[in-house]
Amino acid sequence: MKLSTKGRYAVMAMVDLARHAQAKPVSLSDIATRQEISLSYLEQLFARLRRAGLVKSVRGPGGGYRLARLSMETRVSEIILAVDEPISATRCTEMGATGCRADRSKCLTHDLWEELGNQIHMFLSSVTLHDVLERKLAPRIIEAPGVPGSESSMAAAS
Numbered sequence: 001m002k003l004s005t006k007g008r009y010a011v012m013a014m015v016d017l018a019r020h021a022q023a024k025p026v027s028l029s030d031i032a033t034r035q036e037i038s039l040s041y042l043e044q045l046f047a048r049l050r051r052a053g054l055v056k057s058v059r060g061p062g063g064g065y066r067l068a069r070l071s072m073e074t075r076v077s078e079i080i081l082a083v084d085e086p087i088s089a090t091r092c093t094e095m096g097a098t099g100c101r102a103d104r105s106k107c108l109t110h111d112l113w114e115e116l117g118n119q120i121h122m123f124l125s126s127v128t129l130h131d132v133l134e135r136k137l138a139p140r141i142i143e144a145p146g147v148p149g150s151e152s153s154m155a156a157a158s
Helices: 005-020 028-035 039-051 076-082 110-126 129-133 150-157
Strands: 055-058 064-067
Touching: 005 028, 005 039, 005 064, 005 076, 005 129, 028 039, 028 064, 039 055, 039 076, 076 110
Parallel strands: none
Antiparallel strands: 055 064
């Protein structure tokens, strides 16, 4: 599974907003500068985040954006889904009753990739903006029991 720049940039910008929006709204140009993201791209992302109810815009001098909820109530999965980034590891589109192959059957590994997508979604649903800011992610990584070399592979993934 590869997360596009849309999802990654939206999460980066929201973490930046959570960090800097304590006393006053944060301008997108400030976020763009700090995170090295195009301002026009951020404007598109924040329009979607606003429609999803994750941010509030403040107009006028000193305006910008604020989180719509506390950072500990805003989940990373919500941000990714708000910018239309699917959390899926399969090559299938919305499957419904049909499969991902030309003959509408499931590929042999479909269930494996579908469950991986479910696990990724569950993980991202368990992580809040506050967790990212406070770097409270390590305890969420659980080593697979009885898998040779899982310690080194998990350490490399961190």
